[in-house]
Amino acid sequence: MSIREDQSRFKDIVKGKVKENFRRFVSHGEMIGKRENEFVKIPLPQIDIPNFRYGPKQQGGVGQGQGEAGQEAGEPGDGKGKAGESPGEHILEVELSLEELADLLGEQLELPKILPKGAKNINSEKTKFNGLAPVGPEGLRNFKQSYKKALKRYITTGTYDPAEPVIIPIRPDFRYKSFKKVVQPQTRAVVIYMMDVSGSMGDEQKEIVRLESFWINTWLKRHYKGLETRFIIHDAAAKEVDEDTFFRTSESGGTLISSAYKLAQQMIEADYPPNDWNIYPFHFSDGDNWSGEDTRLCVKLLKEFFLPQVNVFSYGQVESKYGSGQFLKDLQKEFPGDDRLTLSQVESKDKILDSIKDFLGKGK
């Protein structure tokens, strides 16, 4: 169908893949997502072909309804027929499934598809009826195909009589459903979120972590069935918590990052053999560690345990008033150009999308 070609052409223009000079006519909705079951705005991009037209605001119009002069008239737009005239009117609030959200995210950030590791190791077998065979059990006889074969035979041999269309199938006409064993790779993944909840992490910082982890979850869920998530919070000591607590807890006190890493290590060793699991540890902190010694311990853990075992280890540093941000610098120094470790700095809420791109942009 050619409309599909037109549609994909339109999408390509919107994405800027073709006709770069057209980008200035594209008006985008914004992409704001909330949590499940709540409304999100989905973008309906629109390209306006320029023509001589009136400016939108001066124009005004005629409406119908109650109200005195000076009262609000509501946004203009005709209920029927053609779409509105001015850009930006096309943002609609609609409910989206998480899968669609993930696709939108992927499309917007141009995220690559994740290539699971360990796919070869875990397989499951399924039978699928997808073929026809000349032999088989009578219970699997495919009537329609058998009839077709018989009809064909009648027609080719010239014995078919439209006035008396009796078709008698014989043995060679019969066709039976046949099945195949399909091997489906099973992929399993676990995300371990670690967050620094020491005194220096304020509400705003935690909000950033919350939003970011939501998007990361959404994206990973799109690629792995049965994604597991585990949550660790830490100040000077680490403990595992449930999701709700993870985002609410506010502790005070010092920061020993290694405590969280050690706990994650135990978790992996106990529950997630790296050969069978795709493992994604995410650690968020304001980058303020207690001592250089502890940082060295963290580096050692990363080098010896995490990096060889996990898909990718991600560290997100949230900017805060109190944090020194030293930890990020240390990691940068220790692992220059190591693509098993992704580092991202999140200065503010606005930068969340960039940061997600940092984390997931490698397709690992």
Next chain:
Amino acid sequence: MGKLTPELERERVRILKASEDYGLDCFDTIFELINYDQINQIAAYGGFPVRYPHWKFGMEYDHLSKSYEYGLSKIYEMVINNDPCYAYLMEGNMMMDQKLVMAHVYGHCDFFKNNIWFSKTNRKMMDQMANHAVRIRRYIDRYGYDPVENFIDVCMSLENLIDRYSPYVETSIVEKKEDKSPGNPLGLLKVDKGYMREYINPPDFVKAQKDKMMEKLSQKQRFPSSPERDIMKFLIQHAPLEDWQQDVMSIIRDEAYYYAPQGMTKTMNEGWASYWHSTIMTQKILNDSEIIDFADHHAGVMAMAPGGYNPYKVGIELMRDIEDRWNRGRFGREWEQCDDVRERKNWDQKLNRGREKIFEVRRVHNDVTFLDEFLNEDFCVRNKMFVYKFDKKQNRFVIDTRDFKAIKAKLLFMMTNFGQPIIRIEDANFENRGELLLSHMHEGIDMQPDFMTETMKNIFKVWQRPVNLVTAMEGEGHFYRFDGNEFIQKKLEAAPKAESSDGSRK
């Protein structure tokens, strides 16, 4: 695409019979039963099954299918002005909806066939559109996708630069005959006797004739000889275009002219169709169990948002108002001059000419003349109409006034030229340098500047010489010029008028 089910076909025959009994006169109408995706596709193609490839249709389709899939909107009805008319029903709509749509469609068909403003449209547009598609595909094969698409983009940017009334104007090619023998360029009267010369052709007359001739000569140098509103036609004829570009542009222009009457009669057309679906359904077709759904859906179509103009609503109310007035004889001089409130309230001459009148109205009017003639103060009050404007201080749209004159003026303005600025070519040899001079007939509303400049660039791409435009911005006359590289903007001394260009022409 599928034929109607036997049940629908039975209803169709009933509805057609009912509409004919009321005096509707339609082209043969072919209904197709299609699914939502097909209806979105056809709607994206402007009602036709085949169009040339262009991303704009893809965009429409994207929007329609997204908003359908998220349950925001749904297309109930689509009908094409063609002989035979094609109309589409969506699979899975409830029976009552299908009947309503069929009745509505017959209203449109009758309108297409009988309204004078549709009389010049191509009634074989279904075939024509398919031919256009073939032609453009052929150019794509020969010249490549990108060049053709880019040129279509340019043409679409100019597609509102047509003269919507031109199809109805007989252009007289024959000029008035005058004695123009070579020896008598001034057209003086014949003089047999020399001494009579000064009496038959007095000096005043000779001078007047001379002036006339000079003026005519200068007129001839003007090109085009009078300002041209059909800018697309002018460019097709005179711009340095390749053959295929000329053809593509004339295709876009053709299609723009085909759609023009639908824009010119939107309110009437929808009003007429709504009047008939409601009449046919409630009087002949509905059964008892359907009446609630009908009322619900009918009200949904007629609903008006405060800031919105709903042509269905205004159209049907005006049609009913006219019918009522002519039934009761509420027109003419006596009615207009009657000041007695009670007498006016009880005015009923039992003329029963309402039906007859609305049939006449549907034949001769377009939206502008329709509203001009039939929109009256009573109607505006009854329908709670108002004018709204944008309030810069509050940064929102607010109700401006409920004054009848203002409402009418605003509505007529919105309808005139389909609510778009009127642009004319004043001179195609501006400053004697082959430049194009356009003027905007400014009527109180400025053009959107960024779109204006982009459109000028597109005209430049076609004309390939500098493009100049006279318009007004924020109350001051402005002169814009695009020479292929940069924009020049100058303030004009006087407010722009069509004549202002003459000053520079010597």
